[in-house]
Amino acid sequence: MPDALPPSPFAPPTFPPLPEIEGMHIFAAETGARYTGRPDFMLAEFSEKARVAGVFTTSKMPSAPVDLSRLNLKSGGGRIRGLAVNAGNANAFTGAAGARAAMRTARSLAKRLSCSEQEIFIASTGVIGETLDPAPLVSAIKAASFDVAQASDWSGAAQAIITTDTFAKGATRTAKIGKQSVRINAVAKGSGMIAPDMATMLAFVFTDAAIPAHLLRAMLNEATHKSFNAITVDSDTSTSDTCLLVATGVKKVDGPALRRLDDPRLGQFRKALTDVMQDVAIQVVCDGEGVSKLMTIDIAGAVDDEAARRIGLTIGNSPLVKTAVAGEDANWGRIVMAVGKSGEMVDRDRLSIDIGGHKVARRGRVVPGYDETPVARHMQGQRIHIAVNVGAAGGKAQGRTRIWASDLTHGYISINADYRS
Amino acid sequence: MPDALPPSPFAPPTFPPLPEIEGMHIFAAETGARYTGRPDFMLAEFSEKARVAGVFTTSKMPSAPVDLSRLNLKSGGGRIRGLAVNAGNANAFTGAAGARAAMRTARSLAKRLSCSEQEIFIASTGVIGETLDPAPLVSAIKAASFDVAQASDWSGAAQAIITTDTFAKGATRTAKIGKQSVRINAVAKGSGMIAPDMATMLAFVFTDAAIPAHLLRAMLNEATHKSFNAITVDSDTSTSDTCLLVATGVKKVDGPALRRLDDPRLGQFRKALTDVMQDVAIQVVCDGEGVSKLMTIDIAGAVDDEAARRIGLTIGNSPLVKTAVAGEDANWGRIVMAVGKSGEMVDRDRLSIDIGGHKVARRGRVVPGYDETPVARHMQGQRIHIAVNVGAAGGKAQGRTRIWASDLTHGYISINADYRS
Numbered sequence: 001m002p003d004a005l006p007p008s009p010f011a012p013p014t015f016p017p018l019p020e021i022e023g024m025h026i027f028a029a030e031t032g033a034r035y036t037g038r039p040d041f042m043l044a045e046f047s048e049k050a051r052v053a054g055v056f057t058t059s060k061m062p063s064a065p066v067d068l069s070r071l072n073l074k075s076g077g078g079r080i081r082g083l084a085v086n087a088g089n090a091n092a093f094t095g096a097a098g099a100r101a102a103m104r105t106a107r108s109l110a111k112r113l114s115c116s117e118q119e120i121f122i123a124s125t126g127v128i129g130e131t132l133d134p135a136p137l138v139s140a141i142k143a144a145s146f147d148v149a150q151a152s153d154w155s156g157a158a159q160a161i162i163t164t165d166t167f168a169k170g171a172t173r174t175a176k177i178g179k180q181s182v183r184i185n186a187v188a189k190g191s192g193m194i195a196p197d198m199a200t201m202l203a204f205v206f207t208d209a210a211i212p213a214h215l216l217r218a219m220l221n222e223a224t225h226k227s228f229n230a231i232t233v234d235s236d237t238s239t240s241d242t243c244l245l246v247a248t249g250v251k252k253v254d255g256p257a258l259r260r261l262d263d264p265r266l267g268q269f270r271k272a273l274t275d276v277m278q279d280v281a282i283q284v285v286c287d288g289e290g291v292s293k294l295m296t297i298d299i300a301g302a303v304d305d306e307a308a309r310r311i312g313l314t315i316g317n318s319p320l321v322k323t324a325v326a327g328e329d330a331n332w333g334r335i336v337m338a339v340g341k342s343g344e345m346v347d348r349d350r351l352s353i354d355i356g357g358h359k360v361a362r363r364g365r366v367v368p369g370y371d372e373t374p375v376a377r378h379m380q381g382q383r384i385h386i387a388v389n390v391g392a393a394g395g396k397a398q399g400r401t402r403i404w405a406s407d408l409t410h411g412y413i414s415i416n417a418d419y420r421s
Numbered sequence: 422m423p424d425a426l427p428p429s430p431f432a433p434p435t436f437p438p439l440p441e442i443e444g445m446h447i448f449a450a451e452t453g454a455r456y457t458g459r460p461d462f463m464l465a466e467f468s469e470k471a472r473v474a475g476v477f478t479t480s481k482m483p484s485a486p487v488d489l490s491r492l493n494l495k496s497g498g499g500r501i502r503g504l505a506v507n508a509g510n511a512n513a514f515t516g517a518a519g520a521r522a523a524m525r526t527a528r529s530l531a532k533r534l535s536c537s538e539q540e541i542f543i544a545s546t547g548v549i550g551e552t553l554d555p556a557p558l559v560s561a562i563k564a565a566s567f568d569v570a571q572a573s574d575w576s577g578a579a580q581a582i583i584t585t586d587t588f589a590k591g592a593t594r595t596a597k598i599g600k601q602s603v604r605i606n607a608v609a610k611g612s613g614m615i616a617p618d619m620a621t622m623l624a625f626v627f628t629d630a631a632i633p634a635h636l637l638r639a640m641l642n643e644a645t646h647k648s649f650n651a652i653t654v655d656s657d658t659s660t661s662d663t664c665l666l667v668a669t670g671v672k673k674v675d676g677p678a679l680r681r682l683d684d685p686r687l688g689q690f691r692k693a694l695t696d697v698m699q700d701v702a703i704q705v706v707c708d709g710e711g712v713s714k715l716m717t718i719d720i721a722g723a724v725d726d727e728a729a730r731r732i733g734l735t736i737g738n739s740p741l742v743k744t745a746v747a748g749e750d751a752n753w754g755r756i757v758m759a760v761g762k763s764g765e766m767v768d769r770d771r772l773s774i775d776i777g778g779h780k781v782a783r784r785g786r787v788v789p790g791y792d793e794t795p796v797a798r799h800m801q802g803q804r805i806h807i808a809v810n811v812g813a814a815g816g817k818a819q820g821r822t823r824i825w826a827s828d829l830t831h832g833y834i835s836i837n838a839d840y841r842s
Binding site for chain 1 (some may be wrong): 456465476478479481483511513514515516518519549551552637655656657658659660665729738739740741744745747748750753754757758759760761762763764765766767769772784785786788829830831833834835837838839
């Protein structure tokens with residue numbers, strides 16, 4: 001891996017200002033385990049009222065931290081007091097030694113926070129297959145200054161979890177639950193091995209709202225579906241994907257207790273949660289390895305939303321579509337190919353395609369008098385919009401979705417083939 | 422597309438000598454429709470005794486020639502008298518005009534051969550979405566000299582069907598059916614958009630044996646599974662995949678008529694058919710766009726052969742595995758990742774990996790004292806061997822398969838992004 005990759009063309013000038021979230025403290029440490037001169041360890045502590053929901057990779061080769069966090073989520077009743085995330089070593093495919101390293105890290109944090117080990121969540125990202133030495137992590141935990149009342153370092157925390165990312169990723173939103181104003185902050189990382197199937201590489205979302213664990217779970221699933229499960233960089237699903245949603249419980253909601261997802265008081269919060277998660281998910285795509293353009297792919301006319309999602313991801317993952325976008329080539333035949341290989345119910349002779357808002361194909365063939373000029377101009381931009389109606393069920397099907405994907409460039413090959421990782 | 426792509430490092434010095442197949446005549450013509458100064462139209466005629474079997478793309482966006490050939494195969498009782506294959510225009514996603522062009526080409530050939538239109542098979546490869554003008558094809562058919570007794574031009578025929586291929590692909594085998602010696606010739610094309618799901622881009626296999634259509638069908642399915650369905654270049658399935666097996670019927674088999682696939686007299690022929698189809702399928706991979714290395718991936722310990730095939734293809738399609746191979750990086754963690762994302766039944770803690778015959782991982786982690794030196798040396802070669810045992814069913818599962826795949830290089834990006842196609 002080169003010392004410094006060229007930044008993504010989508011890299012923002014600075015990390016966005018994230019406000020404090022009451023009831024938690026998040027900060028970064030340097031363990032020196034793999035990187036030097038940069039934070040590589042994100043630590044967070046939460047008030048006793050905090051609750052958590054999580055989604056994890058569907059990989060059959062989950063990392064040791066995924067095993068541990070999944071177990072704690074199941075057995076701990078949605079309680080969370082501490083979170084530790086290291087970058088540089090994924091602690092994946094490391095057998096019993098890896099499981100022990102994860103447990104030692106969690107135990108050390110539980111001791112510092114005087115809580116149960118079940119209330120600790122951990123995540124790791126980086127190289128697969130190298131035994132993780134927990135000693136530098138344990139030292140950093142021992143040396144850290146914990147106190148939930150301290151000001152948080154959101155920028156440092158976001159910086160601490162990146163690997164081949166070229167910028168740190170964060171976003172924030174506010175919402176009202178009933179009359180109570182609450183905040184939601186999100187940080188994420190991810191650059192290659194991005195085709196999340198339950199979550200992204202790593203994403204952590206925090207709110208000061210008081211929301212019971214079962215509702216956090218339902219809302220996280222809903223928002224994940226529309227954000228991290230709707231992006232792709234390279235179709236490769238990581239062993240470490242983890243997305244946690246933590247509610248510190250400081251901001252109580254007035255009126256009766258929140259019990260049901262369809263409680264109208266949650267409407268604005270659910271929208272804001274999906275919004276903030278889409279924001280960081282799109283940031284992940286915009287920092288995809290070697291990315292030069294962002295594709296937004298709208299699918300309509302599928303038998304259901306899930307079918308639409310699979311068709312959209314098939315387009316977004318197709319190397320031939322991705323290279324056409326990279327090459328600014330309005331080669332819409334490759335979109336036809338990708339829809340065809342998706343295996344979903346589609347109607348070739350009703351298929352329509354728009355690129356950049358320009359009609360390209362209608363009813364299974366190119367539009368009469370098709371003029372490529374405006375489409376070619378759109379392809380020269382940085383944000384490419386593709387809309388496909390697949391015309392299922394005689395054109396009556398209503399399934400739709402939106403997918404975000406990066407293109408495939410020489411930069412991706414350079415990052416993954418030209419340098420030893 | 423550049424005028425001349427650099428040849429694949431696997432390109433043979435010359436086209437292999439293919440012997441005559443009695444009862445057929447195959448040759449090439451130049452239509453000038455898209456290319457100049459090269460043959461772009463393959464024509465073949467067959468004796469009245471000829472029989473055919475075929476497999477086609479599973480794409481939901483099949484080309485007009487696929488529609489027509491599939492229909493003729495169904496309705497024609499396995500009879501075939503003529504075959505016409507043009508390169509440069511796939512006649513895919515071309516609506517009613519495309520269907521008419523396919524029909525006009527078939528009708529013209531039927532007229533020249535004085536046979537039924539149902540006995541004509543056609544295929545097209547090239548650009549998707551451009552309306553095909555049948556006139557140059559019809560002119561070439563009218564001008565061609567047909568006579569099943571003429572000597573064939575195998576090299577010209579193989580040359581006529583290529584597009585971004587850097588070499589023409591052919592192979593031949595002999596076998597005995599009972600006491601009768603028979604020949605099998607195969608030609609194929611394919612370079613990008615190769616992740617066949619029933620066949621490859623285009624492959625045509627010819628034998629002088631007399632074999633009824635239903636047995637041809639069974640044997641073609643069997644051999645396709647182990648050849649074209651076991652290769653991948655870029656995971657993109659074409660709209661035009663077509664594989665036909667034609668038996669001219671000249672070489673009669675002594676003894677009772679062939680009726681069943683398990684007739685012991687067919688044993689040698691079935692093996693030779695699989696063998697010749699694997700030969701051209703591997704040639705397709707070895708001419709994959711931008712290929713620098715050929716991966717042979719052996720999967721064992723899967724719940725069944727089909728699961729093994731899906732795991733092998735997941736490894737062979739993974740951009741991160743492909744770029745690691747291109748970069749001569751013994752990054753076996755990416756193989757772990759790919760097995761994990763396959764979604765198949767596997768046991769992380771029993772997984773074993775060998776590269777180039779060297780033990781890399783056993784029982785879910787790297788082998789003790791792992792020395793990367795010999796593995797790194799193997800990665801510098803042109804043919805990379807990866808063997809994975811996924812340890813399903815407590816290590817007792819017996820599903821296995823072999824997959825061939827190309828790597829992913831700057832050449833692929835250059836071919837598909839840097840030039841307008």
